[in-house]
Amino acid sequence: MSNLLLLIPIALFLGLLGLGAFLWSLRSGQFDDMEGAANRILFDDDDEALAHKSKKLKKNDS
Amino acid sequence: MTQTALCRHCQEPVTAASPAGPDFCCSGCAGAYELLGELGLSSYYKRRAIDPKIRALRPDEEPVGSLDFTELTSTDNEGTHHLNLMVDGIHCAACVWLIETLLQRNEAVIKARVNMTTRRLRLSWQGDKSDIGAIVAPVLQMGYRLIPFDPAALEQATVSRNKELLRCLAVAGFAAGNVMLLSVSVWAGYFQGMGGATRDLFHWLSALIALPAAAYAGMPFYRSAIGAIRNRRVNMDVPISLGVILALGMSLAQTIRSEPHAYFDSAITLLFFLLIGRYLDGRARGQARSAAEHLLSLNARSITVIDDDGTRRLIAPHKAEPGMVVLAAAGERIGIDGEVIDGQSDIDTSVITGESIPVLTRPGKTVFAGTTNISAPLRIRVTATGGNTLLSEIVRLMENAEQGRAKYVAIADRVAKSYAPVVHFLSLATFAGWWLIGGLPWQDALMNAIAVLIITCPCALALAVPVVQVIATGRLLRAGILVKSATALERLTKITGIIFDKTGTLTTGKPELVSQTDPDALELAAQIAANSNHPLSRALVRAAGNVTPCPNVTEQPGLGLTAQGPSGPVLLGSRTFCNIAENADLPSDIAGPELWLAEPGKSPARFVFRDTPRNDADSVIETLRARGFDMTLLSGDRSTTVRQLAETLGLRDWHARMSPTDKAAFVQARADHGKHDLMVGDGINDAPALACAHASMSPATAAEISQNAADIVFQGDRLGAVIEAIDVARKADRLVRQNFALSFAYNLITIPLAVSGFVTPLIAAIAMSSSSLIVIANALRLHAKSSKPDDHGFKVHPQTSQQAGA
Numbered sequence: 099m100s101n102l103l104l105l106i107p108i109a110l111f112l113g114l115l116g117l118g119a120f121l122w123s124l125r126s127g128q129f130d131d132m133e134g135a136a137n138r139i140l141f142d143d144d145d146e147a148l149a150h151k152s153k154k155l156k157k158n159d160s
Numbered sequence: 161m162t163q164t165a166l167c168r169h170c171q172e173p174v175t176a177a178s179p180a181g182p183d184f185c186c187s188g189c190a191g192a193y194e195l196l197g198e199l200g201l202s203s204y205y206k207r208r209a210i211d212p213k214i215r216a217l218r219p220d221e222e223p224v225g226s227l228d229f230t231e232l233t234s235t236d237n238e239g240t241h242h243l244n245l246m247v248d249g250i251h252c253a254a255c256v257w258l259i260e261t262l263l264q265r266n267e268a269v270i271k272a273r274v275n276m277t278t279r280r281l282r283l284s285w286q287g288d289k290s291d292i293g294a295i296v297a298p299v300l301q302m303g304y305r306l307i308p309f310d311p312a313a314l315e316q317a318t319v320s321r322n323k324e325l326l327r328c329l330a331v332a333g334f335a336a337g338n339v340m341l342l343s344v345s346v347w348a349g350y351f352q353g354m355g356g357a358t359r360d361l362f363h364w365l366s367a368l369i370a371l372p373a374a375a376y377a378g379m380p381f382y383r384s385a386i387g388a389i390r391n392r393r394v395n396m397d398v399p400i401s402l403g404v405i406l407a408l409g410m411s412l413a414q415t416i417r418s419e420p421h422a423y424f425d426s427a428i429t430l431l432f433f434l435l436i437g438r439y440l441d442g443r444a445r446g447q448a449r450s451a452a453e454h455l456l457s458l459n460a461r462s463i464t465v466i467d468d469d470g471t472r473r474l475i476a477p478h479k480a481e482p483g484m485v486v487l488a489a490a491g492e493r494i495g496i497d498g499e500v501i502d503g504q505s506d507i508d509t510s511v512i513t514g515e516s517i518p519v520l521t522r523p524g525k526t527v528f529a530g531t532t533n534i535s536a537p538l539r540i541r542v543t544a545t546g547g548n549t550l551l552s553e554i555v556r557l558m559e560n561a562e563q564g565r566a567k568y569v570a571i572a573d574r575v576a577k578s579y580a581p582v583v584h585f586l587s588l589a590t591f592a593g594w595w596l597i598g599g600l601p602w603q604d605a606l607m608n609a610i611a612v613l614i615i616t617c618p619c620a621l622a623l624a625v626p627v628v629q630v631i632a633t634g635r636l637l638r639a640g641i642l643v644k645s646a647t648a649l650e651r652l653t654k655i656t657g658i659i660f661d662k663t664g665t666l667t668t669g670k671p672e673l674v675s676q677t678d679p680d681a682l683e684l685a686a687q688i689a690a691n692s693n694h695p696l697s698r699a700l701v702r703a704a705g706n707v708t709p710c711p712n713v714t715e716q717p718g719l720g721l722t723a724q725g726p727s728g729p730v731l732l733g734s735r736t737f738c739n740i741a742e743n744a745d746l747p748s749d750i751a752g753p754e755l756w757l758a759e760p761g762k763s764p765a766r767f768v769f770r771d772t773p774r775n776d777a778d779s780v781i782e783t784l785r786a787r788g789f790d791m792t793l794l795s796g797d798r799s800t801t802v803r804q805l806a807e808t809l810g811l812r813d814w815h816a817r818m819s820p821t822d823k824a825a826f827v828q829a830r831a832d833h834g835k836h837d838l839m840v841g842d843g844i845n846d847a848p849a850l851a852c853a854h855a856s857m858s859p860a861t862a863a864e865i866s867q868n869a870a871d872i873v874f875q876g877d878r879l880g881a882v883i884e885a886i887d888v889a890r891k892a893d894r895l896v897r898q899n900f901a902l903s904f905a906y907n908l909i910t911i912p913l914a915v916s917g918f919v920t921p922l923i924a925a926i927a928m929s930s931s932s933l934i935v936i937a938n939a940l941r942l943h944a945k946s947s948k949p950d951d952h953g954f955k956v957h958p959q960t961s962q963q964a965g966a
Contacts, residue, residue, distance in 0.1 A: 134276030
């Protein structure tokens with residue numbers, strides 16, 4: 099029975115951790131824009147940013 | 161069908177008159193394209209997907225730079241400025257990317273994030289507050305419109321309510337999971353011989369989890385129940401709250417006395433299930449409402465005021481004062497009531513009068529808010545504001561009419577009203593029966609009575625309606641039909657009559673060429689007409705198909721167009737404009753708005769137009785008639801036009817020249833005779849009638865106020881949405897009734913068990929969960945059948961499609 103005294107608090111603690119994480123994500127607005135979040139991962143602006151940066155550098159050189 | 165060149169930036173057809181042709185429709189678009197090229201962002205054009213429902217991305221001719229963005233800007237302690245803007249013109253994710261990238265290129269900008277769901281932009285920057293004009297300039301140059309808003313004012317009750325429900329749902333879900341885990345152990349222990357001390361420990365643990373969780377997660381129900389009792393009414397939340405509180409109280413008492421009957425799991429799972437229903441319900445309606453709000457925000461435009469010293473500034477329409485001079489650009493919606501002081505133009509008054517052909521306006525004439533200025537800029541002196549405008553007059557009519565509708569009681573509350581007393585009486589009778597007749601000690605009698613309350617707690621009953629409604633509104637939402645009001649679907653099932661408005665509802669609101677004319681004349685006329693925005697000109701171009709616009713055309717607003725032909729000026733316009741004698745009629749007796757083409761040395765050609773019915777109007781009316789609906793056509797237009805349409809569609813009952821008050825009175829009179837009507841209309845003049853009808857629908861192209869008044873807003877060109885909505889509403893109604901029957905059947909079995917004192921916590925938990933699941937499964941059947949939509953709405957009659965292509 100003594101293992102229960104250990105396991106139940108652990109289970110509850112883990113559950114509360116999950117609940118806390120969910121409430122935090124809700125508060126920080128992660129559920130506000132589901133559509134945008136799905137699309138945002140597809141923006142690969144690496145190449146654009148690089149092109150822009152090199153242009154800027156050139157401008158500074160001249 | 162047309163092969164006219166499309167603008168490279170906004171993808172709209174390019175007219176020959178374009179100063180930036182042949183690739184661009186206007187210099188604004190050319191500038192935007194060039195700017196993107198310079199910034200290395202041209203890949204935007206490859207990524208984007210144009211959404212035809214959204215306004216084309218054409219930059220405004222007059223930059224909105226003077227719009228006052230600083231008013232709603234807030235500054236935090238660190239000197240960072242924040243501003244919330246509504247963005248109009250977002251087509252797809254690439255637009256989001258473009259806007260964010262354009263803004264972040266500016267060094268001052270700290271954060272720019274577009275919320276794609278709500279189409280709102282939150283911008284943070286450092287430096288001077290007034291830099292904002294320069295920061296947003298590139299975005300405006302792309303053709304997006306930015307409208308500052310105050311998030312606090314827009315943070316509607318529904319949004320925060322839904323967030324609260326989600327928080328409660330999370331807490332209840334956590335508690336239900338853990339309590340159920342402990343309960344399963346207790347049940348297993350019951351068969352395997354768990355020691356009393358362990359059982360008590362588990363009960364205490366359950367209490368520790370369930371009590372605070374239920375206190376928090378049950379708040380939405382307790383609040384609503386208290387509100388109902390204060391108003392001396394009973395709603396579904398009263399028996400729910402009572403059941404939960406009593407179940408928890410009794411379980412606690414049992415735990416304290418080390419007895420076996422603890423219902424913590426039932427109480428908290430019940431809350432969990434109910435919260436799921438509530439949350440889904442709120443979210444589905446929230447989605448429909450936010451879609452409707454976004455449609456409205458597209459029309460919400462500020463007005464341009466010209467001060468005495470000639471400076472222009474943009475203000476909100478409600479801030480206008482009598483005597484101010486307002487500029488209404490061509491193609492813009494007029495925001496105020498006033499008198500024209502300068503300019504001559506055509507005004508589209510269809511939203512107010514129902515007349516589909518624009519009327520000529522010149523200095524001295526009065527114009528009303530809500531109408532659209534078509535061909536040339538106008539200067540208007542504001543004559544009435546606030547409560548004196550035609551619009552607010554109509555709003556008053558509408559609000560009066562809406563009071564009657566507020567009295568409608570949802571079916572769930574009607575059921576609760578008769579259900580709750582029966583349950584409470586049963587429980588009381590159980591207590592009295594066991595105590596007085598059965599001879600049990602009062603504690604045991606009370607326990608049996610509470611068991612009755614727990615088992616009858618209307619879990620399935622309370623889920624029966626919301627689950628069906630969520631699925632029904634979700635299905636309609638995907639079909640472009642937005643259900644705004646909570647009881648709209650229920651009311652829709654009751655209707656027996658349908659009242660249609662004419663212009664913009666049964667018809668497309670766009671005139672089409674109907675007369676047969678010489679193809680050469682038509683082509684020449686279309687070439688000239690391609691330079692104008694007048695609806696009749698556009699109809700000519702549509703009818704002619706592929707035309708190259710002819711150069712050197714001048715437009716005289718309200719009269720016609722003049723082109724320089726090889727043998728002298730060619731005139732296209734009204735009969736007087738083309739100098740044609742009144743009696744020189746040509747062999748065409750079709751009545752309707754007309755245009756004349758006068759070429760030197762040739763006999764004049766006449767083009768007749770008609771506001772044609774929507775493609776599927778014919779078949780929709782046919783289907784509705786076959787189903788026995790009693791249909792009426794109400795219009796503010798002239799009798800000849802209305803009769804023509806009524807005859808085409810086979811509507812026997814029609815009324816022309818109806819004022820907004822007439823329409824509302826007509827609907828009211830029918831309602832007073834006990835008729836339940838569905839009003840379908842789009843104009844400002846329909847708004848009062850929409851509000852006083854039993855149920856109402858409005859197309860998404862309708863005036864703002866009509867969309868507000870209507871229960872249901874539908875997008876797209878198909879009138880078939882009316883049938884679709886009625887179908888889904890009826891199906892949903894059937895499922896709701898089935899669900900009620902299922903819940904009652906379940907109660908018929910369990911109540912005798914409870915009354916006779918046989919209900920243990922295990923039986924309660926199984927009975928409650930299974931009944932909820934059965935009800936949800938039944939509601940899902942609405943989903944399953946959605947693969948077979950109405951087979952009547954899509955049919956396009958051969959003659960109508962021919963007409964459209966003629």
